[in-house]
Amino acid sequence: MDQRSFPLPSQIADVPGAEGWEQMYPYFTRFQPEDDQRFWFYNSMHFPEVIPAFDGVTSEIPYTAIGANLARLFSFPTTLGIEYRIVNGRVYITANPVLDPAEIEQRLPHFQERAGYYYENWDRLYAEWQVRMDALIAEIEAVEIPVLGDLDDLSVVTSGRGFATNHLLRENFHRCIDLYSKMWHYHTEMLQLGYGAYVVFFEFCKQAFPEMGDQMVARMVAGMDVTMYRPDDELKKLAALAVELDLGDLFVEGADPAKVLASLAERGGGGQRWLAAFEEAKDPWFHVSVGDGFYHHHLSWADDLTVPFAALPRYVEQIRAGADLTRPTERLAEERDRIADEHRALLGSEEEKAAFDQMLGLCRQVFPYIESHKFYCEHWFTTRFFQKIRGFGQLLASRGVLREADDVFHLRSVEVEDALVDVMLAWAGGGTELGARHWQPIVARRKEILEALAQWTPPPALGPVPPALNDPAVKMLWGITDETVETWLGDKELDEDTVRGYAASPGVVEGVARVLMNVNDIGSIREGEVLVCPVTAPSWGPVFGKIAAAVSDIGGTMSHAAIVAREYGMPAVVGTGQATAKIRTGDRVRVDGDRGIVTVLR
Amino acid sequence: MTVLTFAELGRSDVPVAGGKGASLGELLRAGIRVPDGFVVTTTAFRTAVGGLGLAERVTALDPSGDLTAACAELRAVVESAPLPDGVAAAITAAYAALGEPDLPVAVRSSATSEDSAEASFAGLQDTYLWVRGVDAVLEAVRRCWASLYSVESVSYRLRRGLPEDDLAMAVVVQRMVDSRSSGVMFTRSPLNGDRSVVCVDASWGLGSAVVSGEVTPDSFVVSKVTGEVAKRFIATKCTWHKPDPGGSGVVDRDVPGELQDIPSISAEELAELVATARRVEAHYGSPQDIEWAIDDAGEVFLLQSRPETVWAEKDAAAAPMATPAARPFDHVFNILGGKKQGA
Numbered sequence: 001m002d003q004r005s006f007p008l009p010s011q012i013a014d015v016p017g018a019e020g021w022e023q024m025y026p027y028f029t030r031f032q033p034e035d036d037q038r039f040w041f042y043n044s045m046h047f048p049e050v051i052p053a054f055d056g057v058t059s060e061i062p063y064t065a066i067g068a069n070l071a072r073l074f075s076f077p078t079t080l081g082i083e084y085r086i087v088n089g090r091v092y093i094t095a096n097p098v099l100d101p102a103e104i105e106q107r108l109p110h111f112q113e114r115a116g117y118y119y120e121n122w123d124r125l126y127a128e129w130q131v132r133m134d135a136l137i138a139e140i141e142a143v144e145i146p147v148l149g150d151l152d153d154l155s156v157v158t159s160g161r162g163f164a165t166n167h168l169l170r171e172n173f174h175r176c177i178d179l180y181s182k183m184w185h186y187h188t189e190m191l192q193l194g195y196g197a198y199v200v201f202f203e204f205c206k207q208a209f210p211e212m213g214d215q216m217v218a219r220m221v222a223g224m225d226v227t228m229y230r231p232d233d234e235l236k237k238l239a240a241l242a243v244e245l246d247l248g249d250l251f252v253e254g255a256d257p258a259k260v261l262a263s264l265a266e267r268g269g270g271g272q273r274w275l276a277a278f279e280e281a282k283d284p285w286f287h288v289s290v291g292d293g294f295y296h297h298h299l300s301w302a303d304d305l306t307v308p309f310a311a312l313p314r315y316v317e318q319i320r321a322g323a324d325l326t327r328p329t330e331r332l333a334e335e336r337d338r339i340a341d342e343h344r345a346l347l348g349s350e351e352e353k354a355a356f357d358q359m360l361g362l363c364r365q366v367f368p369y370i371e372s373h374k375f376y377c378e379h380w381f382t383t384r385f386f387q388k389i390r391g392f393g394q395l396l397a398s399r400g401v402l403r404e405a406d407d408v409f410h411l412r413s414v415e416v417e418d419a420l421v422d423v424m425l426a427w428a429g430g431g432t433e434l435g436a437r438h439w440q441p442i443v444a445r446r447k448e449i450l451e452a453l454a455q456w457t458p459p460p461a462l463g464p465v466p467p468a469l470n471d472p473a474v475k476m477l478w479g480i481t482d483e484t485v486e487t488w489l490g491d492k493e494l495d496e497d498t499v500r501g502y503a504a505s506p507g508v509v510e511g512v513a514r515v516l517m518n519v520n521d522i523g524s525i526r527e528g529e530v531l532v533c534p535v536t537a538p539s540w541g542p543v544f545g546k547i548a549a550a551v552s553d554i555g556g557t558m559s560h561a562a563i564v565a566r567e568y569g570m571p572a573v574v575g576t577g578q579a580t581a582k583i584r585t586g587d588r589v590r591v592d593g594d595r596g597i598v599t600v601l602r
Numbered sequence: 603m604t605v606l607t608f609a610e611l612g613r614s615d616v617p618v619a620g621g622k623g624a625s626l627g628e629l630l631r632a633g634i635r636v637p638d639g640f641v642v643t644t645t646a647f648r649t650a651v652g653g654l655g656l657a658e659r660v661t662a663l664d665p666s667g668d669l670t671a672a673c674a675e676l677r678a679v680v681e682s683a684p685l686p687d688g689v690a691a692a693i694t695a696a697y698a699a700l701g702e703p704d705l706p707v708a709v710r711s712s713a714t715s716e717d718s719a720e721a722s723f724a725g726l727q728d729t730y731l732w733v734r735g736v737d738a739v740l741e742a743v744r745r746c747w748a749s750l751y752s753v754e755s756v757s758y759r760l761r762r763g764l765p766e767d768d769l770a771m772a773v774v775v776q777r778m779v780d781s782r783s784s785g786v787m788f789t790r791s792p793l794n795g796d797r798s799v800v801c802v803d804a805s806w807g808l809g810s811a812v813v814s815g816e817v818t819p820d821s822f823v824v825s826k827v828t829g830e831v832a833k834r835f836i837a838t839k840c841t842w843h844k845p846d847p848g849g850s851g852v853v854d855r856d857v858p859g860e861l862q863d864i865p866s867i868s869a870e871e872l873a874e875l876v877a878t879a880r881r882v883e884a885h886y887g888s889p890q891d892i893e894w895a896i897d898d899a900g901e902v903f904l905l906q907s908r909p910e911t912v913w914a915e916k917d918a919a920a921a922p923m924a925t926p927a928a929r930p931f932d933h934v935f936n937i938l939g940g941k942k943q944g945a
Contacts, residue, residue, distance in 0.1 A: 077940040104940035112935055119931035193934075200933045207923050210794035211823050213832055342827040346797045348917055355924035355933070362930040473938045506831060594834045 004489060006461040008036040015088050017452035024053040024412065024446055026060070029086040039466040040085065040092040041488075042458045044577075045554040046294050048534030049517065050089035050453040053446060054389065054409040054416065057180065058294040059084055059091050065184035069192055071096075074118075075110035076192070079473045089453040092462060097474050118193050119362070126190065126369050133186055133376045140179045140384045143172050145391035148399075148427050166424040169395070173420055176388045177413055183385075187377040194366040199472050201359040208347060208356075215566060220340040221363045224329040227372040231288040231301065234281040235308055236325040239315030241277055245270035248320055251313045254523075257305035284380050290522060292535070293378030296390070296409045300383040310523045314545050392416065399423045401435035402443065410443040454517075460488040460577040488577055496600075499551070499583070501576030503596035504562035509571050510601070511548040513587045515580055530591055532583045536561040544568050549591035551579045551598050565593075573598050604646035605692040607699075608639055608776075613886075618643045620712025620772035625907050632885040634878060635903050639707070639776030640696040642743050644714060646689045647770050651747055654683055657766035660751075665760035669753050676751035681744050693743065694736050697775065704734045706778040706845065708905075709742035711749055714770055731810060731852045732778055732845045739775060746773045779903050780845060783866040784809035784895035785819055787875060788910060789826075789883040795913035797889065799832065800824050800876045804866045806857050807842030809893055809905065816854065817841045820866050824876045831872070838862050867896065874902050882907050889914065 009031040015021075022030060047059065067081015080096040098104050118125060146168040156165065198221065205217045242248050247270055250263050261278075264271040282302055290307055291298025301308045318325060340360060347353050393408025401419050402408060408416055419435050426433040469475050469482055514529040516522065522543055525531060531547045533540075535554045544550070544564045550572040552561045565572030571593025573579075579598060583589060588601045603618075611619050611627025619627065623641035630636050656676055663672055685693075700707070709730040728749040730742040749755065750771055759766070785804035790797045803812055803819040811817045817840065823833035839857050846853045867875070875894060882904070883890050889910040895903045927933050 076938065078938065098940070101940075108935075108939050111939065115934065116929075116931060119934070120929075196934045196938050197931070200937050203937060204924055204933075209796050209798040211791055211796040211799045211825075211832055216825070216828070339827050343798055346826075348797075349922045351922045351925045354926040355922075358926055358930040359924075359933055362933070471940070473940075506834060594836075 004465045006039075006463055006465070006488070007459050009040065009085070009087065009092075009462050010036050012087055012459075012462075015452050015456045018088065018449045018456075020445070021089060021449050021453060024089070024410075024449065025051070025056050025086045026412070029056070029060075029084065031085045031087055031092075035085065036463060038094050039461065039463045040094045041461040043084070043091045043093045044458070044460075045535050046292060047091040048553065049295060050450050051086065051091065052296065052409045052450060053412045055295055056086070057177065057413055059086070061181050062184050062187070063093075064181070066188045066192070068185070069188040074114045074193065075107045076473055077104045077107040077111050078471045088456050088458065089450065090456075090458040095474050097471060115193055115196070118190065119197070122190075122365055129186065129190060129369070130376075133183075133373075133381075136179060136183055136186065137376065137381050137384065140176065140183075140381060140388065143175055143179075143388050144168070145388065145395055146172060148395075148423070164428070166427050169392075169420040169424050170417060173389075173392050173416060176385060176392075180382075180385050183377055183381045187373060190366070190369050191373065194370045196473070197359075197362045197366045198370065199475075201363040203472060204356065204359055205343070208352065209343065212343075215562065216339070219336060220343065220360065221367050222332075222336060223364075223368045223371050224333050224336075225368075227375040229327060230375070231285045231308075232311075233327060234285045235311055236315050236319075238274070238278060238281060239312055240319050240325070241274055242312070242316055243319045245274055247271065247274055248316045251309075251316045253310070253313045255309065255313075257309040260309060261305075287380040287383040288375065289379050289383055290540070293382035296386045296406075300379070302383065303387070306523050311543075311545075389416075392420065396420070396423065396435070399426070399433050399435075401433050401439055403440060407439075407443045410446045411439065415439075457578070457581040461485065465489065484575065496582065497602060498600075499573070499576045499579045499598040501551070501573040501579070501596050501598070502562075503593055504574040505550075505565035505570060505572035505593045507549075507569070507571035507593045508590065509549045509593075510588065510590045513551075513583050513585060513589045513600075514547075515583055515585045517580060530589055532579050532589075533561075534580055536564070540564075544570070549593070550574075551576060551583070551589075551591060553577055553579050603692075604643055604649060604689050605696045606641050606643055607696070608636060608641070611641060617714055617770075618645065618772065620644070620714050620774070621908065622710060622712035622906055623772050623774050624712075626774065626776070628885075629882065629904055629907055632881065634882060634885075635901065637777040637779050637903050637905070638700055639774060640700075641712065642689075642693055642773040642775065644770035644772050646692070647747055647772070649686050650683070650689050650744075651680055654679055656680070656751070657769070660756060660760070660766050663756065663760060665757050669757055673751050673753045673756050676756070677748040680748040680751060681741075683744075685740060685744070690740060693740060693775070697736050697739050700777055706732045706734050706780075706850070707739060708774075708776050708778050709733050709739060709746060710774045710776070711746040712772040712774045714772065729810070731808065731843075732850055734850045738850060743773045743775070747771055776905070778845075779895040779897050779905075781808050781895040782806070782898050782900075783871075784893075784905075785812045785866075787879050787892045787894060788889070789879050789892075790889040790910060790913060791823065792891075792910075792912070795916065798826055800826060800879045802867075802872060802875055802879075804872075805837075805839050805842065806861055806866050807844050808852060809843075809895055810852065811841055811843040811854065813893070816843075817857075822872055824872065826876070826880060829873060829876065831869075836863065836865050839866065871896055871900065871902065878902060878904065 010033065063082050063084050070076045071080040078098050080098060082093050082095055084091055084093045098107065146165045148165060152165050201221065202217050205212050242251060247264065247267060250260050264275055286301035286308065289298045289300050315325060344353055344356050347356060389408060390405050393402060393405035396402045396408055396419055397405050401422060411419060419439060422433045422435045465485060511528055511530040513532050514525050515532045516525065517534065522540065525543055525546060527546050528548050530549045530551060531543065532551045535552055547570065549570050550561045550565045552574045553576055561574050562572055571591045573591055573593060573596050576598065583600055590599045590601060606619060608627045608630050611624055612631055613624050613628040615624040615627060619641040626636050626639065656679065659676065663669060711728045728746045730745065733739055733742050750769060783804055783806055785802065787800055787802040789800050791799055791801050802822045802824065805812050805817045805819040812819050818837040819839065820837050821835045822831055824831050839862050841854050842857045843852050843854050879890065879892055882892060886909065890907045891910050892907045893905040895905055
C-alpha cells in the first residue's frame, strides 16, 4: 500500500469570508469523518468553478443517473457508481469499485445479458434514443412559465380545466427538474457502453503499438458527421454568406452584436437574406453552451451573441482571403481509413488483424453516439433548461421575492420550490409574498460567499494515494490514471514557476498568458496570447484561430483543447491541474508542447 | 576476387563480403545513398592470412589458461606479415579509384558469421575512422584481420570448438562522410517493439559518439503512418567526435555551447531519414537497425543496415495479442468483465 497521501478532507481549512457555505448544498454532499480513509479527486473537468446553489443539480442529478446505469441497470462487474462531496464549493468524487471476486462473478452474467442486448441492437436503440431525446427537448421547450393575472383566463373556467394557474408554478418548475433528471438518464444510457467499446480498442492499440498516442486511436474511430462541429460550421457558412452578399464590412472585431444586427437590417435584400439565414441557424445550432452545460452562467450562443460575433470577423477575413473553411469530410474520412488500414497492416498475425477489425468496427458503430450526445444533452437541452429556470426567476423577481431573475440560481432547487409556494399562496390568499425579507439577504450573502470561495485553490486530490488503477472500467469511469496521480503528487515538488501536464500538441512557444476562468470572458482574448483555462469545450473553437498556445488544468490527450490545438498546429499542455492557479494574465510564459511543461518567465 | 566494389555486391554475398559489406551493396541496389567504397573479401583474407600457419597454433592453445601473450603474438604475426602482391595491388587500385589521394576512409571489419556474439568480438572493436593514404589503409585492413586473434575472439572459438579452417573476415573500406550530424535509427521501437514507429537517435559530428554511448543523443519517435513526431527529446549534447585536425583519426571534443541544446537535425532531415528507413525496411521486408550520417550539405547517407533481431525473436515466441471473438462485443466482456488480463 502506498503510504503517500494528499491532504485529508478533514484538513481542509475554511476560506475567510465564506462562512456558512455549507447551506448552499444538500447535507449529503458534505465530507464525513470516515471519508478521510478514501481517495477523492477534484472533478475540475466538469466543475472548474465554484458551484452556485441552484447549479448543485448539475452534480447531484448526473451522479444519480450514471451510478444507476453502471450499478443497477447494466451490472458492470467491477464498478458501482460515483460518490461525490462538495467542499468550499468544489466537487470531489470517488468511484466505488467492486473488489470481491465472488460479487464480480455474480454481476458478470447480468452484464453480459444486458450490455449484450444493447450492443446487439445498437443501431435500432440509438435511432430510438434520438427520437426520445428529440421528444424530451420538445417537452422542456414546451414548459410554460405561468402568468398570474388578477383573474385567471375565462378559458380556464370554460374548458373545465379544474385547477387555477398558481398550481402550475410548482408543477411546471418541477417538470423542469424531472425532465433534467430524465435527460441525464438518457445521457448515460448508452455512454458507458460506448466508452466500453472504445476502451477495448484503445487498450488493444496501446498493446500492439505502445508508442501510439491517444489522439491516433481517436482518429481511427472518429465520425465525420459530428454534431458538435455543426455550430462552428454554421458560423463559417454565415461568414461565407456575408462575403457573398457583400456584407463583410459589418463584421469587425469588438462590434456589439445588437448594432451589427441593426446595421444588417438596413442593408436591403442582402441584409434580410443574411438575417433569415442567421435565424435559421440559431435554432438549434446556437443552443451551444460556452461551457459544458454545468453552470447557469455559461450562457449559450443564443443567450449571448458575443461569442459567435467575436468569431465571425476572423472567418469573414479568411474567406475574403480565399480560404475554404468547410470541413473536408471526404478527405478526413479517407485519411481516417488510411490510418486504420496501415496500422492494421503492421499487425503480426491474421488473427490479430481479424480481432482489430472487430474492435474497430464496434467502436465505429458506437462512436456517433459518443460524439453527438453532448450537443443534445449538455448543450441544446441544458440551454433550454437553464432558460426555463431563469424564467421562473423572472417570475419570482416580478413578484418581488427576488431582486432579479438570475438570483434564482442562488437558491437550491428545493428552496426555489419554497419561494414558488410563497407566490402561489400570496396570489391565492390576496396577501403579499414574504420571500423578499427572507430570500434577498440570503442571496446577497451567497454572492459574497461565492466570491470568497473563488479565491480558494482546490487541491487536485484528497486522501490516501489509491492502489494502482488497473481495472479498465474504473479507469474509464474516473478518467484518471496512475500517471495522473503521479503528476499531481509530483507537482508539489516543482518550483513555483513551473507547471507540468500532458504534452498534447507539439511545439514550443513563448507568449503573454490570458487566464480565462470564466468562459464568458472569451471575447477578451487577443491575437497571439497563450490561453490558460480550466478546461475547454467545443464552443471555444473560434478562439483557437487567435491564440499561440493552449494550456488547461484538466484534460488528456483526447481532450477538446488537445484535439483543436493539433488541428491548428499550436503547442498545447493539458491536464496540468494547477495552471490557472499558478499563472496570471499578463505573465510571459513558455509553453513546451513537446515535454508538457509550462514555465512562467519572471 | 580479392576486392569488390559495393556496386558489385548484394545481400547474398555475405560469405565473400561479410554482413556489413553485403548490406552496403544491397542498399546501393535499393537506390539508397551510401558513401562509395569497396570490400576486401574473404578471399583476400585467406590468401594473406591463410598461409601463416595460425590455425595449428590456435588449436594448440589451452582455453582455460592465460591467452594474453599468445594472442598478442598471433596478432603481431598478422599485422607484420607482408601482404601478397596481388592483394596489396588490388586494395591500392581500389582506394585510388575512390578519388583524391589521401581520401579519408573508414575501415571496418565485416564478419561472415551469423553468430552475433562472435561478430561482436570481431567487429565492433575494429573500426578505424578517418584513415588517410594507402599505407594507412593497408595497415588498418591488417589490423581488422588481426582482431580475429584478440583474446576474446580466440577464447570464444576455442570454448565453442569452432573450426579455425572456416575462419574468414571481410573488411569494408568506405569513403568517410565528415558528418555534421549522425546517429542510428530503428524501424520499430527498440524499447517496446512498436512496429508503427521509426525511432531516431541523433547527435552532432560522427556517429561513433552515439554508437559508443559517449553522448546522450536527441531522440525522436515518428509515426510511419502519419509521419507525425510522436515524441521529441532534445538532449544536452556535450561531446562530439570529429576528424583529427592533425590529419588522420578521430578526436572527441566538447560540443560548442551554442549547439549543445539545439536539435542536431532539422524537421526536414528527420522526415527524410524516416522515409529512407521505411524504404530500407520495405526492401528487406523486415525491421532494420540503421546507422546514418548527414554531411554539411544536408545530404543523408546510410552507413549500415542490419535486421532487428531482439523483438523479432520475442514476436516469434509470443501468442497473438488478440484473437477474433464470436461476437465483436465479446471483447468488451473480456476487458470489462473483471477477469484479470492474461490470467
